[in-house]
Ligand SMILES: Nc1ncnc2c1ncn2[C@@H]1O[C@H](COP(=O)(O)OP(=O)(O)O)[C@@H](O)[C@H]1O
């Protein structure tokens with residue numbers, strides 16, 4: 045299968061502190077991949093390294109192009125969109141402006157029709173288009189964050205703990221949407237999750253991250269059958 | 281490998297005593313041999329240095345910015361001028377009262393500082409600096425403006441053997457300025473090296489951590505503001521002692537900026553920085569004022585303009601990038617290649633481990649700078 | 652009644668200039684959280700530039716336009732060359748740089764423009780002869796110059812708001828102001844936006860400076876001190892991160908200043924309140940606003956507080 049994202053000996057950190065200690069990772073086109081790991085394992089750091097928000101060493105190749113030194117605003121243009129941890133919506137901007145912000149890398153008339161398309165997928169956003177994003181509920185903000193990322197028409201969507209702080213029922217709805225985006229729109233998705241049952245259910249491949257290194261990886265079935273990983277991350 | 285010297289070990293004490301002896305000898309030599317005009321210049325440089333030392337306590341060690349220190353200098357200067365001329369106060373009493381007033385005004389300004397950070401505190405002090413000259417202009421009539429400590433108001437005491445003649449008076453004012461500068465330095469130095477000083481720096485570096493380790497934030501910040509204001513007041517009193525006339529333009533925002541630039545030039549957060557900076561600032565300014573107009577290679581109008589202000593403002597900007605701790609920081613870095621002073625272990629743990637390390641780093645840096 | 656109207660009209664003209672300079676402060680503050688202490692002196696330098704260009708035979712309006720365009724470039728250069736590298740060191744380094752700039756630009760004006768200390772004559776864009784005014788009910792008059800200044804500032808403000816709200820660049824500016832990380836993740840080059848913010852700030856500062864100089868018919872080294880203070884007060888009053896707040900704050904401060912300094916003295920029972928009280932009023936406003944409501948009237952409460 046065709047690798048959309050290929051990461052080799054990725055090292056990154058904050059100032060003098062190294063957080064990621066050089067691991068490899070591969071996400072195939074059309075897949076949902078999941079990174080599992082405890083709090084502080086380096087999941088967010090991995091996402092930020094891929095999207096260019098922090099200095100990183102090693103090699104990151106997206107669709108055959110090295111992006112290890114590319115700044116974040118150009119990486120978006122190449123087709124990677126990140127939904128950051130804690131949602132990262134523009135709280136002072138209206139819902140509609142948040143979506144326009146997501147389409148910043150595109151020009152022209154398609155933007156409004158794209159917006160209508162995502163309003164159909166996320167009807168609750170449609171009802172609140174003129175409201176400030178900061179006034180939405182947690183679940184609505186997460187939907188908005190995803191819709192905003194999708195407005196850039198990415199080929200790879202990075203989602204950092206989308207379920208954080210959401211009620212279980214909303215989380216289920218969210219993962220259903222992610223799965224649909226994958227199966228119906230063919231979007232490749234890399235999701236970070238701490239609480240992983242739902243994520244593994246929609247995943248094709250899984251990476252387990254511990255203190256900055258990948259300690260296990262494989263297909264979702266393989267990981268679900270690995271006793272140690274299952275106990276630690278899936279809780280059964 | 282640099283040679284390590286333990287703090288307060290005999291070699292370190294020797295170095296300290298030597299430094300003090302050399303400086304004292306220099307001060308005596310200048311007093312006995314310099315022309316009155318040179319003494320006047322040094323007095324002015326010391327006056328600027330006192331204000332910069334005051335600002336260093338607040339900004340360098342406690343991280344609070346003030347663009348309003350000219351106001352404190354002005355308050356003490358006018359207090360002295362008024363009380364000595366109209367109420368016949370003893371000039372030293374007027375100094376004490378001026379310092380108390382500055383301390384109180386400083387506390388009052390320190391109060392908003394409790395709630396405000398960064399640009400907001402700067403804004404408040406900036407506003408004070410702007411307001412002061414207007415108040416001065418409103419409340420002070422001509423007679424008051426002209427009243428300073430000139431002439432017979434502040435005379436050399438008889439035990440000094442000095443008369444009130446012009447040369448003797450220059451010597452006297454010179455010593456007054458030197459003594460006040462030394463006192464200001466010693467106060468700030470001892471504060472810095474004490475437990476309180478560690479609290480100041482802890483507050484500067486991380487307020488939350490400082491609060492957790494038991495520093496009383498409110499008390500520390502307001503009192504620092506008060507003490508700093510009082511020291512700035514001493515600088516204002518010196519100005520009143522030296523000048524024949526003060527008016528609303530004697531203490532404007534430009535003076536505040538000058539104190540700040542002198543501090544940055546010498547090096548904020550170093551003990552010697554404000555003094556070195558003030559002397560360099562003053563004498564560069566003085567030199568260019570007298571010499572630039574004779575430089576024929578400069579276009580005429582430029583050589584007569586504020587060459588020094590421009591140059592010094594620019595240098596301070598450049599220093600942000602090449603010498604963020606000013607001249608003293610720069611020299612310190614060079615010296616540290618040869619000698620390092622290792623700090624003496626703290627008797628009492630007041631900080632979390634990383635804070636102690638940080639603080640003692642700074643202490644070591646400063647010790648090597650002063651000696 | 653007529654007199655009250657009169658003072659309000661006079662205050663609006665000056666207040667509109669405060670709001671222009673305040674907008675400049677806000678545009679920068681929103682981008683980076685820095686307060687540009689050199690804002691007034693940057694405007695002063697550009698105003699001297701306009702004077703110089705005009706002095707070489709260029710009509711005043713074009714001279715001001717040209718100076719404003721150069722200021723736009725200069726603002727971007729200052730951001731790129733000084734503020735950004737300093738910001739990488741510490742927020743404090745930026746404060747030092749802007750204070751250094753304050754002095755350097757003020758003295759550079761003194762060096763380059765002979766007679767700057769005492770003041771150079773500056774023309775006005777609007778008719779300002781003694782009888783150039785509209786008559787209004789109640790014996791009030793509205794001077795053409797005041798109308799012109801107010802109208803120009805409102806027009807510029809309108810253009811700026813249209814830029815912020817209706818254009819893609821404006822969207823990017825709002826994105827950077829609200830959430831710089833998400834702005835980057837959406838494809839905005841924040842570095843370019845920050846340069847642009849400084850450029851815009853310098854540009855409107857230059858226009859504000861020229862308008863002040865026009866009202867005073869003179870520009871000197873102290874021209875911008877008081878204006879800058881009142882603009883800072885206006886920005887504080889409105890909330891440092893709110894463009895609308897800057898405009899409202901500036902206009903109301905201008906009116907308050909006019910009322911306080913003009914209203915019959917017996918209102919105040921003290922002759923100490925009078926012509927030069929505007930700075931004291933500005934000070935009180937800054938202090939009270941910061942103590943009572945640090946975010947200002949329109950600012951978001953994200954504004955930093957202990
Ligand atoms: N901005 C930062 N500065 C310094 N260290 C950080 C920063 N963000 C995260 N870290 C550290 O990096 C490590 C990994 O953090 P993170 O990637 O956020 O973990 P996760 O997302 O897996 O919970 C943690 O030890 C954390 O303390």
Ligand SMILES: [Mg+2]
Pocket residue numbers: 087088089129205
């Ligand atoms: Mg995380």
